[in-house]
Amino acid sequence: MGRFQKYFLAQLKRVFRFFPFIAAMTLLLVGSLTLLASSVMQSYLSSEEKQKLKIGVVGDASGSYLGFGIMAIQMMDSSRFAIDFVELTEEEAVKGVQSGKMSAYVTVPDGFAEAFERDEDVYVTFAVSSRTSSVGVILMKELVKAASDVVVESRNAINGTWVLLAEQNVQEDFGAATDRLFLRYVQLFLNRAKFWPLDLCGISNRLTFVEYYAIAVIILFMLLWGITGSGLFVKRDASLAQFWKSRGQGVLGQICAEYLAYFILMLGSMILVFMSAAVFMQRAGGNLPEGIFSAGALFLAKMIPAAALLAGFQFFLYELISDMVSGILLQFIAGIGLAYLSGCLYPISALPESIRQLAPFLPSGAALQYGIRCMRNMPPWREVIYMAMYLLLFLVLAAGVRERRVRR
Amino acid sequence: MRGIRRTILYYGLLSKRFLKKLSFVLLLFAVPVLALCLRNVSEQNSGMLKIALCMEDPEDEAVRKLAEELIDADSVMKCFLVEGEDAARKMVMSGEVDAAWIFRSGFTGRIKEMIANNMKGDGPILVVEQEDNVVLQLARIKLFGVIYSTLSYAMFQDFVHRDLGVDVAEGELRTYYEAYGEEKNLFQFATAGANTQVETPSNYMIAPLRGMLAILIVVCGLAADMFFLQDEASGVLDAFSMRMRRRSIYIYQLAAMVPAAVAVLAALLLLGDFTGTASELLLMILYLADCMVFCNLIRRLCGTAGCLGAGIPILTLGMLVVCPVFFNLGQFHTVQYLLPPYYYLSAARVGPGSHEIAVMALFAVIGAAMDILAEKVCLILKKS
Numbered sequence: 001m002g003r004f005q006k007y008f009l010a011q012l013k014r015v016f017r018f019f020p021f022i023a024a025m026t027l028l029l030v031g032s033l034t035l036l037a038s039s040v041m042q043s044y045l046s047s048e049e050k051q052k053l054k055i056g057v058v059g060d061a062s063g064s065y066l067g068f069g070i071m072a073i074q075m076m077d078s079s080r081f082a083i084d085f086v087e088l089t090e091e092e093a094v095k096g097v098q099s100g101k102m103s104a105y106v107t108v109p110d111g112f113a114e115a116f117e118r119d120e121d122v123y124v125t126f127a128v129s130s131r132t133s134s135v136g137v138i139l140m141k142e143l144v145k146a147a148s149d150v151v152v153e154s155r156n157a158i159n160g161t162w163v164l165l166a167e168q169n170v171q172e173d174f175g176a177a178t179d180r181l182f183l184r185y186v187q188l189f190l191n192r193a194k195f196w197p198l199d200l201c202g203i204s205n206r207l208t209f210v211e212y213y214a215i216a217v218i219i220l221f222m223l224l225w226g227i228t229g230s231g232l233f234v235k236r237d238a239s240l241a242q243f244w245k246s247r248g249q250g251v252l253g254q255i256c257a258e259y260l261a262y263f264i265l266m267l268g269s270m271i272l273v274f275m276s277a278a279v280f281m282q283r284a285g286g287n288l289p290e291g292i293f294s295a296g297a298l299f300l301a302k303m304i305p306a307a308a309l310l311a312g313f314q315f316f317l318y319e320l321i322s323d324m325v326s327g328i329l330l331q332f333i334a335g336i337g338l339a340y341l342s343g344c345l346y347p348i349s350a351l352p353e354s355i356r357q358l359a360p361f362l363p364s365g366a367a368l369q370y371g372i373r374c375m376r377n378m379p380p381w382r383e384v385i386y387m388a389m390y391l392l393l394f395l396v397l398a399a400g401v402r403e404r405r406v407r408r
Numbered sequence: 409m410r411g412i413r414r415t416i417l418y419y420g421l422l423s424k425r426f427l428k429k430l431s432f433v434l435l436l437f438a439v440p441v442l443a444l445c446l447r448n449v450s451e452q453n454s455g456m457l458k459i460a461l462c463m464e465d466p467e468d469e470a471v472r473k474l475a476e477e478l479i480d481a482d483s484v485m486k487c488f489l490v491e492g493e494d495a496a497r498k499m500v501m502s503g504e505v506d507a508a509w510i511f512r513s514g515f516t517g518r519i520k521e522m523i524a525n526n527m528k529g530d531g532p533i534l535v536v537e538q539e540d541n542v543v544l545q546l547a548r549i550k551l552f553g554v555i556y557s558t559l560s561y562a563m564f565q566d567f568v569h570r571d572l573g574v575d576v577a578e579g580e581l582r583t584y585y586e587a588y589g590e591e592k593n594l595f596q597f598a599t600a601g602a603n604t605q606v607e608t609p610s611n612y613m614i615a616p617l618r619g620m621l622a623i624l625i626v627v628c629g630l631a632a633d634m635f636f637l638q639d640e641a642s643g644v645l646d647a648f649s650m651r652m653r654r655r656s657i658y659i660y661q662l663a664a665m666v667p668a669a670v671a672v673l674a675a676l677l678l679l680g681d682f683t684g685t686a687s688e689l690l691l692m693i694l695y696l697a698d699c700m701v702f703c704n705l706i707r708r709l710c711g712t713a714g715c716l717g718a719g720i721p722i723l724t725l726g727m728l729v730v731c732p733v734f735f736n737l738g739q740f741h742t743v744q745y746l747l748p749p750y751y752y753l754s755a756a757r758v759g760p761g762s763h764e765i766a767v768m769a770l771f772a773v774i775g776a777a778m779d780i781l782a783e784k785v786c787l788i789l790k791k792s
Contacts, residue, residue, distance in 0.1 A: 021714035029722040097600035100741055105600065116594075127600040134615035134757075135734055141597060142483055143546060146553025148594040153560040160564060160584040161572075167584075168574055181567050188563055191527040192552050195519070195559070196509070199536045201501060209541065224721040227627075230634065231717040324638060325664050326431040328631035328720065329624075333435060336620055337442060345616070345734065349506075352452035352613070 004253045007244065011261035018232055019268060026272050034280035053083045056093035056105030059112070097129045104128045104140070116155065154185045207375055215371035216344040218300075219364055222307055223335035223344070225269060226314030227328050229262060233318035234327040238405040245406055255315075255399045263311040270307060274300055302374045306367035309387040313363045316394040319401040338364040363390050415655060422663035436671040439624070443617065443675035450613035455486025457547050458505040462496040463489070465513035470558060475511070477554055484612050485547050500536050507544055509551065510534040519562045524570070561585055599758040614679050618756060619733030621672040622749040623724060625665055625695065629703035630720050632664035633657070637713040654783065657707070661700045669696055683759060690760045691752065694768040698748035701775025708782050 057070060070085050088096070088105075096102035107125040109115075115122040126144050128137060158178050165174050207215075235241075244254055278293045317334055321327040339345055341355055342365035348356060359365035370383035426432050461475045478487040487509075490496045496508035511533055512518060518532040533551070537544055564585050568574050576584070636657050639645055645653050669692050676682045706723070710716040727733075730740045731749040744750040751771055755764035 018714050018718075021712065022718040025710070025715055025718040025722065029719060029726065094601040106595075123596040124594055125598050126595045127598045129600055129736070134618070135612050136732070136736055137597070137757075138484060138612050138615060139546070142485075143549055144595045144597070145593055146549050146556075149553040150556050151594055153557050156585060156587075157560050157564040157567075160587055161567065163587055164568065164574065164576065164581075164584045165572070168576065170572060170574055172572065177572065180571065181564075184563060184567060185560070187527065188523070188559060193548075194527050195522065195531050195555070196533040196535045196548060196551065197531040198540060199534055200540060201497070201536060201538055208539075221721070221725060224724050227720045227724070228718050230631075230720075231638075231713050321431050323429050323432065324635045325426060325628070325631040326429055326435055328627060328634065328717075329432070329435045329668075332624060332627045332724065333438065333442075336623075340620075346456070346613070349458060349503075350454060350456045350612075352449050352454035354449060354452060 003247075003249050004257060007249050007253060008257035008260060011257050012264065015232060015261040015265045016268075019265065022228060022265070022269050023272055026269065027276050030273055030276045031280050034277050054096070054102040055083060055085050056096055056102050057085050057087050057108065058090045058093050058105055059108035059110065093127070097127065100129070117159065150189065154182070157185070158182060207372060211375055212347060212372070214299075215368060215375060216339075216347075218303060219306065219310075219342070219368050219371065220335075220339045220344045221273070222266070222270070222310045222367070223339050223364060224332070225266060226310075226317065226331040226335055228269070229265070229314065229318060230324060230327045230331065233258070233262065233315065234321055234324050235318075236322055238402070238408070241402055241406050251403045251406060252399045255319075255395055255402060259312060259315050259395060259398070262315050263308055266307055266311045267304065270300065270303075299374065303371060305384060305387055306370050309363055309367055309391050312391040312394040316398040316401075319398040338362055341365070342368050344368060361386075363387075363394075366390065414652075415659065418656065419659050419663060422659055423666070426663050427667065432667075436667050439621070439668075439671040440674040440678050443621075444678045446617070447614060447679050450611045453486065454613065456484040456612060457486065457507075457543060459485060459487045459547065460490040460496045460499050460505040460508040461487050462491070462493055462508055462510045464493070464511060465515070468511070468513070468515055471511045471515045474554055474558065478551075481554075483550065485550060497536055500538060503538070506537070507547065508536040510536065516558065516562070519559060520566065523559070523562050523566045601763075614681065616733045617679055618676060618681055619731060619749060619753055620728075621675055622695065622752050623727050623731075623733070625668050625672060626699050626703065626727065626748060627720065627724060628664050628668040629661045629699045630706065630716065630723070632661045633703050633707040634713045634716050635664070636660040637707070637716065641713070657704060658700055661703055662696070665696055665699060683756070687760050690765070691755055691768075694755075694760070694765065694772070695748060695752040697772040698751060698768055698775070701772050701779060702746075702748045704779050705775060705782070708779070708786075 086096075086102070090107065093102065093105035093107075097105055105127050107127065109122060109124075112122050112124065126140070128140060158181055161178055161181055162174060164170070165172055165177060170177075241251065241254060245251060274296065278296070282293075313334075314331060317330050318327060321330055341351075342348070342359045342362050343351060344364065348359055348368070351359065360369050366383055366386040370380045370387060373380035373383060459478075461478060463471050463475060465471065475487070475489060479489065481487070490499060490508070493508075493510055496505075496510060499505045500508050512530065515532045518530055522529040522531070533555070535548065561582075565581060568576060568581060636645075639660075640653075645656060648656060673682070673688060673692060676688065682688055706719070707716060710719055726743070727747055727749055730743050731747055732753050733749070748771065751764075751768050755761075755768060758764060
């Protein structure tokens, strides 16, 4: 048996001594997360009511156009299947939102209808939970702004009609006329979709949201998985490397053997995560699409080159560091940073132009593009070449760093 | 007194041990630098959704105004003009854009016709998409908000002329309509029960960074735990009494987490997501206390450095998903209550009020009590 083989087997043994820890933690965390997610989904899907977005209404909106508008949405609009307005007291609303039973609530202040009609500075408060993420609040703010535009414009028309009737001396019951106009506005709102007929041309070469995020989560997991190796690959000094070198095992051989062992450990972990998730999901039941596990396993097999690249990248990072805290911190910052810049957290199309141009050239970006092409059943040769070049570069750099440490 | 002095001395020595490492300092320095870079990049043109706007009649003043409003809007939806329907369709088919909104020629006329015919007729906007989904439906609500002023005026016009039968000149009619035309947002955003305005970064690129930075501190604490376990295994702590050893784990964590917290605060300041020195400091101190007990309990649960190292990636991924970093998955309440970033992010939204301070302090106290209990149980088990 050659020296390299011996060294590789020793590394494999060292790495796989660590595997039971990974297996135990993986089974514990993946199992609990999968079971929790499926039980939540089961209870969520079992009740149709729970799928609705519940919005509380605090204060007396009845008797005003606003109240009628809310009633019209609840009774007649297509959104009634998605949104439920519930009248309650402020205390109940706060409790509802804080316990997560309600998404938000609106508070209509006393005398709002009259003050609003007189164009006074009055506001409806839209309260969200403190748990709502910042991104969620940004989205809600945009939608609520649209709702505000609709209400304000309708009010302008109704008030304008009132003034017109008075100034033009129209023989008409003012109240009845404005009520008629209001009803026409309600009709306009309920029929809004007729103003923008849809032309759906079907998905061509684009991934669905779920497909894209399935790849993104795999890449994100691989990127963060690097932290696992901190106990194995952070070396305080180069004494062991010097010892092996004195025994004839060169630095490049050491790097290749250690990298291969690390890569095999990563593959083992990925298979374990996939298998445990599959087993737990099957146990938890639910309506899973037929053949999803075999398709998932096949796709995971296709992702092996991406895993090889990311393992190489993480291995190189460990060579740069000589203490545990910095090692973990570096893996975390590099992992989360690259995931963010390559489109694993936000879709690549949502990123600014300069990042979009940079993303395919990052290791994680190349891995994501490779995954996307595999999912689309397109030949990923260009990405494979990129990834191979990157891997080679990382291994050479890692060897260079170790050589320097050994000589020092 | 002597104990406190010894603790401070030990903290100083450990901090020196961490800060002596150039890589650790450089990494922490990189956090605010990266935040600053991201802030600059986030100011570039970007959007969660990309919509191609196409005008069949570019001379139509009303359509041009609407398109300009959509393009200039500070929104997560990025709109831009595309010449020709075919080009817009191609962009949708290739996935370059999420949707194309084609403004038909005779836009205003079509609206008037539809309103006069009880909403029947050819729609003034054609929406082209690969497939419809919730996000695109929400985007159309935004579209509705923008075109609503045109729709509303057309409705008013129709009502005055046909229903009321009043013949008023166009200019005069517009004056009546715009008499109350002050543009304002009717809704104020607040946090439930707090009656405070919701402060969030206006840019979605920056919005999740506070959450990620909070997770960075937890990771730092877990890394310090691994460092402690490594030291313990190599006999560095053998000279310490059990009491000092228990105290030393917190010192290890603080020595690693305090510099990280300083880096995180600097990053928040540079991101423009800094709510105030006093409130941020108070929140951070409470958060550090929560992270300390949380990391310590995780260390006890894992037992060895190997197990802890194996658990960090999945724990990190779990925190990214379960805590309100990107979106709040409200169904995971039970798990959320176990994670310190959840309390930190919730309190950061409303500011450190008495309720938030109490909750975060309670988390630390319960965690510390559980830690002491766990240690006692371990000791009893060892003795038996």
